[in-house]
Amino acid sequence: MATLDLRRVSASSPPAPGVREAAVVAKLIDTTTCIGCKACEVACQAWNDLPPETTVQAGTYQTLPGLAPNFWNLIRFTEHEDDQGGLHWLMRKDQCMHCAEPGCLVACPAPGAIVQYANGIVDFQQDRCIGCGYCMTGCPFNVPTFNPRTGRVYKCTLCSDRTAVGLEPACVKACPTGCLQFGAKASLLEVATARVARLEADGFAQAAVYDPPGVGGTGVVTVLAYGDRPELYGLPRDPRIPLAVTLWKGPLKWIGNAAILAGLLGAAVHFVRYGRKAVHGADAAPAGEARDGR
Amino acid sequence: MDGDPARRIVRYRFSERLVHTFTAIAYVYLLLTGLAFWTPALYWIAIALGGGYLSRVLHPWAGIVFVILVGWMYVAWRHDMRITPEDRAWRRALRHYATNEDARVPPAWRFNDGQKGFFRVMVAASVALLLSGLGLWWVDLVPWELRWLRFAAVLVHAIAALVTIGGFILHVYMGLLVVPGGLRAIVQGDVTEEWARAHHLLWYRSLRQSDDLDTE
Secondary structure, eight states: OTTSOEEEETTSOOOOOOSSOOOOEEEEEETTTOOOOOHHHHHHHHHTTOOOOOOOOSSSSOSSSSOBTTBOOEEEEEEEEOTTSOEEEEEEEESOOOBSSOHHHHHOOSTTSEEEETTSOEEEOTTTOOOOOHHHHHOTTOOOEEETTTTEEEOOOTTHHHHTTTOOOHHHHHOSSSOEEEEEHHHHHHHHHHHHHHHHHTTOTTOEEEOOGGGTOBSEEEEETTTTOGGGGTOOSSOOSOHHHHHHHTHHHHHHHHHHHHHHHHHHHHHHHHOOOOOSSGGGOOHHHHHHHO | OOOOTTOEEESSOHHHHHHHHHHHHHHHHHHHHHHHHHOGGGHHHHHHTTOHHHHHHHHHHHHHHHHHHHHHHHHHHTTTTSOOHHHHHHHHTHHHHHTTOGGGSOOOSSSOHHHHHHHHHHHHHHHHHHHHHHHHHTGGGSOGGGHHHHHHHHHHHHHHHHHHHHHHHHHHHIIIIISTTHHHHHHTOEEEHHHHHHHOHHHHHHHHHTTOOOBO
């Protein structure tokens, strides 16, 4: 989207700095007011022209077992029994978290296939994608999905086409309870903090805002009633770019490149110093023969 | 004992040369496209070879071909690649071999200990590259619960590839530049008797004893 400045581009030097000021945007998901209506799922499919996926009945109201190349927004239904025996439906909107430090972008080898806009949205550019799936290894949230038919990887764009022109994402537009909100991240964090205070007053002492610092914070901020146990919602407690990916794209790359160069230079130095082996003449007489003659 | 030093004898059969040539072509393609995926500074190689997407599609298939050919070499050469007592003596004289003091290097069979080392490294790395490569190829089939396999695959594939690059540099440098006649041996198949005596004396003697000098 040329209408948005770039902050990071996969496998590329940092983009030229823009002069426009872009507020970092975020989507707030208040899991405590989600009613599981799935209007967001439908709106996502409709706005992004995603063909319907055959649903799977797995004993819950959840539409699909997981995200799919043409299904970027999934309400996960988790049943939780509290200490008093009360049953809670922990509904969580599974989608790309739009990490400030995106593991997918770090892992991507194709220049320009993954970009991070100045407003924080992480977007895949399928025309640059080579379908290697490294983003699926780099993502700490298991979000990007591979489409074998097109050979490319897909995920939520945070409606970068809508937000670029000042509209809210389609899912937010469709949400009937106000559990989804969109705006500047700084102001949404205030909303989230106030909501957590209200939950604490209502008896959810463990309520918290999920904005994991291990990935620099996320562009999707979640209010959790059981904020001390994000695993209940299927969220990792302390998501980070996997250590293997950090090593692979960092130290291993520089050590490997240095070793390759050293090998080439070493061969050159050796050749200049020692040159070719002789086949002719006494120099070439093998030791075995020399011993025979002794 | 001495024959005509200029007489040419067959060092590599046609099938060996053919497999080696196709293995080399497959390896160079894998190396070039792999380097393009390894570092953005070399991504232009993938573009020159038909684009990043095509390179990504063909790289795994070239890898399958490469591994099959390496497997053929393993079967064909595994007896000649066994470590012998003479190899241990050769290894102790490696420094003299490296500095071209070949008069101080003990005689070798069909392959010297350095060639045997390269063979073992490439076979082992090929297995590692195949297994990790399958994980990279079918990453979408690796369950999220087993994602440590994805992490292992990227690291093992990169490290094994780097090991082969080190071996490849040494192999090509030795064959093309250091050992005169090395290239002709693996492409056209023949060496002079003098070459055989100088570089692989034990092999040469065994050929003479079995009267198996397949001269041209």
